[in-house]
Amino acid sequence: MKSTSATKAAASRQRVSISREDIRRQAVFWMGALAAFTGFLYLFSSILLPFVMGMVIAYFLDPVADRLERLGLSRLWATVAILGSFVVMIALALVLVIPVLVAQFNDFAVRMPTYVARLQALAADAQTSLLPDWAKGQLGAIRQNMSGVVSEGMGFVTGLASRIWSSGMAFVDLLSLMVVTPVVAFYILLDWDRMIAKVDGWVPRAHVGEVRAIVRDVDTAVAGFIRGQGSLCLILGVYYAVGLSLTGLNFGLLIGFFAGMISFVPYVGSLVGLGLGLSVALVQFWGADLWTGVGLVLAVFVSGQFIEGNILQPRLVGQSVGLHPVWLMFALYAFGSLFGFVGMMVAVPAAAVVGVLVRYALSRYLMSDIFDGASQETARQ
Template sequence: MEQKLSNAGLRQQVIFWLVVLVLVIGFLFLFSSILLPFIAGMAIAYFLDPVADRLEMLGLSRMMATLVILIVFVLVFALALTLLIPVIISQFNDFMLHIPGYVQQFQQFVENTQNTIVPEWIRSQAGALKNNLSSIMSDGLGFVAGLFGQLWSSGKALVNIISLMVITPVVAFYILLDWDRMIAKVDAWIPRDHVATVRQIAHEIDQAIAGFIRGQGSLCIILGIYYGVGLSLVGLNFGLLIGLFAGMISFIPYVGSLVGLFLAVSIAIVQFWPDYLWVGLVLAVFFTGQFLEGNILQPKLVGSSVGLHPVWLMFALFAFGALFGFVGLLIAVPAAAACGVLVRFALSRYLQSDLYYGRSATGPASRTKARTPEK
């Protein structure tokens, strides 16, 4: 009888959480066009909550700490938007215009280089290389054009920009101000029989999200600034654009550095060859960046692991982006972290359940015996 009640309670919990999941997905589908400023505000508040807690420890009230943090954040963001965005847009437009010329010059470089430097089979594939590069560039341009088209083609583009500039700081302010109270209120709603388990799961999800968003986000910003400044000082054309792009996608291990290295070295060969020194300096910028990332920044900012496998992360970005658009890209990492923690929890429970051991091993003693091989 007790086993039946337990199974009935388990079924009720499964049904309840499935209904909640369906409602959340339906909510995202229905309101995805207006969720951007609210999700951005929540992300900013989550990112800045540790700073607010430290200011409170120094004696500031929560209200004053929130005001100081958001004022500084908005000023820094506005300054970066005013100074950086025009330069990035200008370099991006010039880069798009110069791509065909760079591809042609790179083909000529391959054809004219001596066999002692470039093997014959590479030179013999120069035509195929050009076609492949052209295809890759056209596909990339099509993706970028489609992305910007989705952002700008609709009549809601201006509304989205205004809402980001106006609504996001307001949402961030109120959520950051009431963060601790909201957490306490949600904690009070948890069924008392499951409060310890739910708190443990929530703690693991918070660790995964915080380690990735706060740690990896800071890492991407630092690497983007380093690569952008380093390549610009070397004198590489579009160095700032390539460096910022490489840093921005560094949250996917190895992808950011490899893509940035490929773009930077390709342009450096066309721009500087046969001056080996400057090509070597471009390589040195990326090798130094990889050393700093792997030995200093990654251990300090992110830690050994945040529980997000690179393949799972890329799948989440593609899946949520396809389902919910740009909003899906914003929630992909937190959702992937939460799903990863929940899957590991479900797997651990399964490995301790009768479904795994069978009905013959129903008690802890029999399970221990089942695990221990006979001598």
């Protein structure tokens, strides 16, 4: 009896040893794969933009292609129809919307110093009669500090724009983006299902169930951003842009579209857009129409937040993402600093993938004898 018990204990220890060795080998392999992938991004970040954009577009449109296939179209004609419509929409945006946004951005940059000076003057005039005597003497320092903050902010925006331009948006790169991206998107969307099946065939059979479960979680998280949050940002950008333009706000199209496009970080887009909109409204409508203009701008953003929180977010994104806003902002800064504009594009999907992998690793740790060694040892005895 003791011999049988000792044999079982030895076999159990051997299985634990093999399991730990297997985990160690897998950790080394995947850390090496991650290092190789990071090095690849670093070396080729200057030319990856069209390919990354093509992959994102194909991933975004794959559900539409699957639906058209279920309706009777072949994969080829579904791909042609979807990408044809997509290219037409992008072309119309480039012809009709982008020139207006660029013109408003240039005008806004030219008028920015005037707006800042006017806001400082309005703040000083409004507060002079309300502030105590000891604070009135500090108004000059406050204005000077505010000018410094605004100058640093404008310098940051200008530097970011120049980095984006130099890292991926020069004329030649922009031309390659417009030519190469649709071709890459076409071939990836056409072969998407075959590519997934091929990669699935490379997965070790002993771990195929776990890998598929992890990939499903990753797909849910990434799809929540690329498909769900991307659609939400686009809808909010159009809503804010149209709403602010109808109020008569200067640069309403630019401010609204910008606020919508950065809404993938919760509350950041609406708060930044509200701050810009109210600042411009104070300068533009100062006088008899002040409260009307400010009230209309507030109404646009409050209604936009209501639509986002009660209609768009539950329907388009739901609970599929599970990423903290601080983690998102860190990922954007880190990947943007390492890989430029391409890094900023892959930051959110990469953050979603890392989040899923960390949750998986944490769940395995909580079930392991490393976390609860005493219970495992008792069970083995």
